[in-house]
Amino acid sequence: KITRENSKAKSFASPLLWANDIFCSKSTGISWNSLAALCWIHRAKMDTNLVEMFRAGLNWVTMALDAPSARVVLFGVRIQWHIFVEVLLGFVIVILLSQKSYKPPKRPLTEQEIDELCDEWVPEPLIPPITEDMRHEPPVLESAAGPHTTVNGKDVVNFASANYLGLIGHEKLLESCTSALEKYGVGSCGPRGFYGTIDVHLDCETRISKFLSTPDTILYSYGLSTMFSTIPCFCKKGDIIVADEGVHWGIQNGLQLSRSTIVYFKHNDMDSLRSTLEKIMTKNKRSKNLRRYIVAEAVYQNSGQIAPLDEIVKLKEKYKFRVILDESNSFGVLGRSGRGLAEHHGVPIEKIDVVTAAMGHALATEGGFCTGNARIIDYQRLSSSGYVFSASLPPYLASAAITAIDVIDQNPELLVKMKQHIALLWKGLKDIKGMSLASDPESPIVFLKLENSSGSTKEDLLLLEKMADRALKEDSLLVVSSKKSFLDKCRLPVGIKLLVSAGHSESDLVKVSESLKRLASELLL
């Protein structure tokens, strides 16, 4: 008998005990078996009774399940039996969801497998096999690399040194170098931050600033590292740089190290530059907050072209870009007094944000510098890797630079002479067959490019090398044939370069034009 009356008076726990008794114990009477037996007995009666039976059974089940919670009132809400079923279902759902989806078990490599892989791995050789053309030896000079030099005991006319004003071997330079060597020794034995700043460095920086009328200058100890230290200083990831496709390797390396977005425009083509700038400014709405730079060279080392600075400045002001200009081959050469491209085009130098130059060209010394407004230069003193982590320029080279600038200031006739020589050379090489003059008529780099390229750069380079070798052997002339490293991404046409100096004589220039014309007609046709 269901002792419901008993449960009425008892606490919440007792209905559970009661239910437990019902289902587990045999002694209280009603169990599932007896319930089934009862149903079976009643089945024997009429079918109409079946529905009644079913209803009665349902009632009974309801009451049986309701019983434990018949008196339960939780938070003022009566809990009914279906809540338990729902709660149970909820638990089942939670358990299923928290199961991890099936993944095939990860099996890391065993020690033995790792050892086998290490044994099987064969690296490539450190360098590819050496071919014959790699064994080419450059000429060895036995005297100073001035307009005339000695190779293998023979006197040779030198068109391969960027000695534009003929300052190699100048007595004033040699004097100042000698006194600096006796006072300071050769090296500076330390980076600029750790007692490597010698007073000649500071004097050199002030002298360059005075010469170019800029607020401040910073000296680097190597020409090539100037550009690839300056650019990563200002251009970081996410910035936009528009560069000429003909820039030299130093600039390309700087662009790569900066990890910015780089867009190249056609070599020295202002229309291409304009359309590139237009595209960048309209395409990218966020461009307005990014730093944007145009990188160009004043006189391109790879082609001898001169950049039209006035147009670049107009474009820069229209689209709000900053200009980084490399004046290595134009410092001391272009302009009425040698102050570079800005003077040549009549542009005030404040409009160019960063000017860098290597001093190994017109100044006949080594190293490089960067000049601009005080904030920019100050920033480089701490963040430029080639300045902070490298030893400073040897002091005798810095004093040579100061003397060279003094000489340029006091002798403007050197520039005039150099310009005359360029004009003479152009006249002489105007009708050369098989090659054409590809440089600007005012640039000190006279570039003769091949008219009919064979299609493969390697073949062209070999041909030009042969031409330069024969010029040296037969006519005692040193000329430069283009050399390309596989790291250099510049795809401009290759050719022969002649570097004109104020120290050449007219007979030298005539000699080189005749010789090149002869060799071109023999080798190229």
Add this chain to the structure above:
Amino acid sequence: MITIPYLTAVSTYFSYGLLFAFGQLRDYSRLIFDWCSTNNLQGYAPICLAHEDFYIRRLYHRIQDCFNRPISSAPDSWVDVIERRTTKSTRCLNLGSYNYLGFGSFDEYCTPRVIESLKKFSASTCSSRVDAGTTSVHAELEECVANYVGKPAAIVTGMGFATNSAIIPVLIGKGGLIISDSLNHTSIVNGARGSGATIRVFQHNTPAHLERVLKEQIAEGQPRTHRPWKKIIVVVEGIYSMEGEICQLPEIVSVCKKYKAYVYLDEAHSIGAIGKTGRGVCELLGVDTADVDIMMGTFTKSFGSCGGYIAGSKDLIQYLKYHCPAHLYATSISTPSAQQIISAIKVILGEDGSNRGAQKLARIRENSNFFRAELQKMGFEVLGDNDSPVMPIMLYNPAKIPAFSRECLRENVAVVVVGFPATPLLLARARICISASHSREDLIKALKVISKAGDLTGIKYFPAAPKKQEEEKDRIKLD
């Protein structure tokens, strides 16, 4: 490994926090003042965002008189340090320049020859090595360097920094792996980044970790595609300039041989300074130079000149001469500098007819060991191995950096202090570089001054040793 004492770490963090807070305060007040003045950028994006140079403006500029001190004489053992804002200079003992063998100033054998070559060849050739920049001096230099280092051939460039940046991209490219020591120099990091290869780092000077990294990387292959690596180059340095430690070369070379990786050794500080005849870390540790594939070094430190070199097999050097951008495009090394290196090597090897070279090498070893032992006895925390001429003294706290530097300068001793970012933030240090031109009296004076400055700034983190021994002796006597 440097383990910083707990209390010092707490006080260092606190100091940096204080400096940072003051810096932010000043930035905010600057913002308020600048509200009035107009912004003259006119549509250009600012070239430098405020948070990028916060450290430079607010922390570094406070102590910038400790760095970039100009000198007006040769970087010898005694220098004339120029006082700021005047043209006066004071004679100070130089413990900061990299002048290991004393070639940094006028030398009786080298300088006349340098001046001679200057008169003959002039200061520069204005041309790259392949065009018209190779003189007979350059050819002699490369032979001389190759013989000295112990390799078949060598190539010389005009700057040590650019040597690493220009050579590593030629040797390895995309698809290759560079494993470099965690404390390698910026030039190596620049060269590795410029090459496009994948870079992995192993724990400083720990061959066991290098082996683990090598095994893992060879088994895994290139990232994402898992193709096998084209080649693996392991880059280590001879002496690490900020720690003064010598690399564990024999173990590293044996690990690399086992896994067929190439070894690139950067001997910027160790060539000329350690080893019986100054041939560097290979001689000191007894490693055969044929086992190291590429040996690189600079001439700025021990030879008193400028430039860098790479030494290797004849084929390797030929290949580099054909492809290296520093050889093809950059102006060649200045001829007088080249002559200085040749003369310095001749002096070191004794080929100038005197034994000055051997004397210099013996003196630098003696000086370094004496100085290090004395500093450790005084209770300073000095890093570095025996025989290494580089001695960092730990400072830790940012306030002690300028204090130590200025105290020493007041007593006419010029030291170098280094902080972030050249070292980790907490581990600021003062770095001493010993030279062969320092005499015993110079070193004793330096020790006195450093001890006094150390007492004032409180950097003697270890107990001083000799006093204990003396006390013990007394006790024994009494007994």
